[in-house]
Amino acid sequence: MGRNSAEHRRQCPPRRHAPEDMASLPIPDELLAEIFVRLPTPADLVLASAACVSFRRVVADRSFLRQFRKLHAPPLLGFLGPHTGFDPAERPHPSASAASAVALAADFSFSFLPPPGPAHRWALWDVRDGRVLLRGMPLEDSHGVVFTETVVCDPLHRRYLMLPSIPDDVAATVEGPRPHSCEIFLVPEGGNEDDESTAAEETSFRVIWMGHYEDKLITYVFSSSTRQWQAIRSLTWTNLSAGSLSSTEMTLFCQRQYVYGCFYWLPNSKHGIKMLVLNTRKMEFSVAEPPAEPKVCYRHITMVEAGEGRPGLVVLTYGPRGHIYTIWRNNNGSSSQWQKDKVIPPSPGSGYVLRQSMGTHLLLNHWGFSSFDEELCTDLCTLDMKTLKIERVCASTVQSFAYSNYPPSLSSPTISNGKLSVACSSFFSHSLSDA
Numbered sequence: 001m002g003r004n005s006a007e008h009r010r011q012c013p014p015r016r017h018a019p020e021d022m023a024s025l026p027i028p029d030e031l032l033a034e035i036f037v038r039l040p041t042p043a044d045l046v047l048a049s050a051a052c053v054s055f056r057r058v059v060a061d062r063s064f065l066r067q068f069r070k071l072h073a074p075p076l077l078g079f080l081g082p083h084t085g086f087d088p089a090e091r092p093h094p095s096a097s098a099a100s101a102v103a104l105a106a107d108f109s110f111s112f113l114p115p116p117g118p119a120h121r122w123a124l125w126d127v128r129d130g131r132v133l134l135r136g137m138p139l140e141d142s143h144g145v146v147f148t149e150t151v152v153c154d155p156l157h158r159r160y161l162m163l164p165s166i167p168d169d170v171a172a173t174v175e176g177p178r179p180h181s182c183e184i185f186l187v188p189e190g191g192n193e194d195d196e197s198t199a200a201e202e203t204s205f206r207v208i209w210m211g212h213y214e215d216k217l218i219t220y221v222f223s224s225s226t227r228q229w230q231a232i233r234s235l236t237w238t239n240l241s242a243g244s245l246s247s248t249e250m251t252l253f254c255q256r257q258y259v260y261g262c263f264y265w266l267p268n269s270k271h272g273i274k275m276l277v278l279n280t281r282k283m284e285f286s287v288a289e290p291p292a293e294p295k296v297c298y299r300h301i302t303m304v305e306a307g308e309g310r311p312g313l314v315v316l317t318y319g320p321r322g323h324i325y326t327i328w329r330n331n332n333g334s335s336s337q338w339q340k341d342k343v344i345p346p347s348p349g350s351g352y353v354l355r356q357s358m359g360t361h362l363l364l365n366h367w368g369f370s371s372f373d374e375e376l377c378t379d380l381c382t383l384d385m386k387t388l389k390i391e392r393v394c395a396s397t398v399q400s401f402a403y404s405n406y407p408p409s410l411s412s413p414t415i416s417n418g419k420l421s422v423a424c425s426s427f428f429s430h431s432l433s434d435a
Contacts, residue, residue, distance in 0.1 A: 032058045037068050042075060042406050043098060065410060074404040076358065076393060077102055079380055081400035082124040085109065090394045098407040105408045106156040113160055116149050127401035128186040130154060130414045131205060150184065152207065156405060159415040163207060163222055166229045182211040187280050188258060203416040221283060232283055240287045257303045257356060259311045264303045291328050291338035304357040304385060306341065314362060316354040344388060352381065358402060360385045
């Protein structure tokens, strides 16, 4: 009997694992993380994390989330307006689910902020990287803007930082006539490589105040890391090789746009043929010339990321069959290196108007009219510069800001713990014109 059994074992092939045995073999967390970090969108990662407990554990790891966020830009979730609040992306837009989750989780009424000074209200001023910049504005006669208070907040995680005063010795450099215009805005995040730096970077930010004067440009930078303002060297238009652009009545540049680590200001007149450029890594200004053809279309151009780290310029012109978009690509920064990259043919009856850019996408307006409050509104759409695909995001007002962020389960606070509230200096008491 034993001999027959042994012979039977020799003749029989080895027993294969049943499907249920194979399914029970554990996959190392390290391998799961390598798979998940390659998922194309945050929405795909949310779906994967909902599959089982082990997947959710890997996705919830802070180090993994930092790595994923570093490799995947936050999706556009909707638009934030000064009067309408948050308008989330609507179906069938791919970010509709995440936008709905953020709309429920965040406080876009900013009720978590302390009230501004007497007879003032919080006014929406800039939105970037999930942060919102607001300023204390007078309830009446806001044309002469009074810088009483400025705050940066994270409405999704209900955190905020009140910006301190500009020191008197720094503020003294602006004594004299009021600027033709001034602006205050958020600076995009940097790009550190190590995990520890990335963790600190996710809660750090900078704010720039910039005044356009008749003969010079004055700029201050606030860092959330040092919680201090620092003056950038005051430059005259002559220093910037833009002496011929000096003006006594108007702002020289407008339509601030961001591409590949630089802010670009487009000329505010067909007579102003140059662009103002701020390199945010070096905090240095320069002046650049656009290609010759777009100079006559100064109100219908926008900057865009053209790929390979090269800035591009999109020009909107009007043809008999509709709007035509021409993309110019810059090779090394000089005006002689602008090359016509592509021309997007018109779509009959499209009615789209160029608004601005977000990375490699254009934001387009499709005009409409609100039947509720008779406020001019628009369907906001994106145009993928690679595929030329147009997607409708939502309806919103003209003055709204694009809001990008991760779904709540994948996001982290963009402002560190602790609140800073310091009385503002006399610099912020000057009445400045933003017109």
